[in-house]
Amino acid sequence: MRGGAFRYEFLQAYRRRSELVNPVVFFVMVCAMFPLALGSNAQLLAPLASGIVWVAAVLATILSLDQMFRQDFDDGILEQMELSEVPFYQIVAFKILAHWCLTGLPLVILSPLLAMMLYMPSESYLSLIVGLLIGTPILSLIGAIGAALTVKIRRGNIVLALLVMPxxxxxxxxxSTAPLMAAEGTVPAAQLLWLGAILVLMATLAPITAALSLRANIYGS
Amino acid sequence: MNWTWFHKWGSPKWFFQKTEALVLWFGFLCLILLVVGTVWGLAFAPEDIKQGNSFRIFYIHVPSAILAQSIFMAMAISAVVGLVWRMKLAHIFVQVAAPIGASITLLALVTGAIWGKPTWGTWWVWDARLTSTLIQFFIYLGIISLYQSIENRDTAYKATAIACLVGIVNLPIIKFSVNWWKTLHQPATFKLTEAPSMAAEMWVPGLIMLVGFYLFFAFAVLVRMRSEVLEREKRTAWVREYLEKKNVL
Incomplete structure (x- = not known):
């Protein structure tokens, strides 16, 4: 059942291929907006690059969160999953993992390309990628709580964004500060370790909290 | 230990009857304290050597900033009580306190901006404390909008309580990260120009205002909770009895 939930997510995503690409396209487009608004000056863009990529990643994740549970909640599949013998939080954890694989991971893979387009200094690449690799799962985890809380709200998108963004x-x-530190020649260990610590904390708490929130929505009549 | 006193507060009727006198007391006391504190602070407290009269906004700014944080704490504790003991009143408290908390936080931000203009020269600085207060304000707004957009009331109560707890777990991380971000970006440009030890005639009105603010919060929350209880329980016999006694029906 655990693996089944995971496979089910991928199958669903494969059947809605075009939706899958949307957050990625959005991510690239937002990144492309910044040079258009700020000017294409390399000196100006280079120190901003990591911030721009991170803001775009956050926005793209927020855009994709609403779909994490909604469809399954609406057609009752989520309720069936809750009733199964597998602990519900484990299924939720697998759903979050699948969400990250399908939206977070593509952003990480694309980020070097965008960093290059924004003239990011070459020393910063590694810390940007590692930071995104640790950070985007946290975005999915915290976002899952928000998505679970707003699953019943029609057009819950904006409420979800307001709730999750702070x-x-x-x-x-x-x-976003890790690549800046790397550009100055120091190893951004503190930033990455902090991200790691938050990831551990959220990986422990978020699936349980999201499961609790989904239950409140399923049984709240 | 005997827990009946605790469980009694779970009953809306008990709560409504017991708080009837309390509301008036809180209201009068907070009115007196706020008037005394304001007049003392604005007219009689000595001027600050460095900031002159502009420091007097301290008497509104500091109590509101302190209260804004306490309200969040109270909401989180109440959320736990609501989720664990399924106490409706605790959920009502969370929902009723959130808008008050948001407005007090906004008051702290606005008075801070007004204070910042003469002392720092700008309305807004990305100072660590200002930034984390701003984010706390956003969290309040998120919780309020979540409550308002869920139609089913019980689901809304539960969801708000969970959001509160998620917020309180994240708040220290947010504060820490903002502090840390501040020191990384602009090393110590602004420091609050408060003297470490204030003269007694300066801080006493501040303390009065602080207590007044807390009492105001207690008063406002009780008034709102009582009206919420009346609305929720409007079909019960005791509410009808109460309204008949008041000659409303």
Whole structure:
């Protein structure tokens, strides 16, 4: 059942291929907006690059969160999953993992390309990628709580964004300053370790909290 | 230990009857304290050597900033009580306190901006404390909008309580990260120009205002909770009896 939930997510995603690409396209487009608004000056863009990529990643994740549970909640599959003998939080954890694989991971893979387009200094690449690799799962985990809380709200998208965005602040700060530190020649160990610590905390708490929130929505009549 | 006193507060009727006198007391006391504190602070407290009269906004700014944080704490504790003991009143408290908390936080931000203009020269600085207060304000707004957009009341109560707890777990991380981000970006440009030891005639009105603010919160929360209880329990006999006694029906 655990693996089944995971496979089910991928099958669903494969059947809605075009939706799958949307957050990635959005991510690239937002990144492309910044040079258009700020000017294409390399000196100006280089120090901003990591911030731009991170903000775009956060926005793209927020855009994709609403679909994490909604469809399954609406057609009752989620209720059936809750009733199965597997602990519900484990199924939720697998759903979050699948969400990250399908939206977070593509962003990480694309980020070097965008960093290059924004003239990011070459010393910063590694810390940007590692930071995103640790940070985007946190975005999915915290976002899952928000998505679970708003699953019953029609057009819950905006409420979800309002709820989740303040909670993304630490990840944004640690993630976007790591490449800046690397550009100055220091190893951004503190930032990445903090991201790691938050990831461990959220990986422990978020699936349980999201499961609790989904239950409140399923049984709240 | 005997827990009946605790469980009695779970009954809306008990709560409504017991708080009837309390509301008036809180209201009068907070009115007296706020008037005394304001007049003392604005007219009689000595001027600050460095900041002159502009420091007097301290008497509104500091109590509101302290209260704004306490309200969040109270909401989180109440959320736990609501989720664990399924106490409706605790959920009502969370829902009723959130808008008050948001407005007090906004008051702290606005008075801070007004204070910042003469002392720092700008309305807004990305100072660590200002930034984390701003984010706390956003969290309040998120919780309020979550409550308002869920139609089913019980689900809304539960969801708000969970959001509160998620917020309180994240708040220290947010504060820490903002502090840390501050020191990384601009090393110590602004320091609050508070003297470490204030003269007694300066801080006493501040303390009065602080207590007044807390009492105001207690008063406002009780008034709102009582009206919420009346609305929720409007079909019960005791509410009808109460309204008949008041000659409303």
């Amino acid at each position: 909670l993304y602040v630490p990840i944004l700060i640690f993630g």
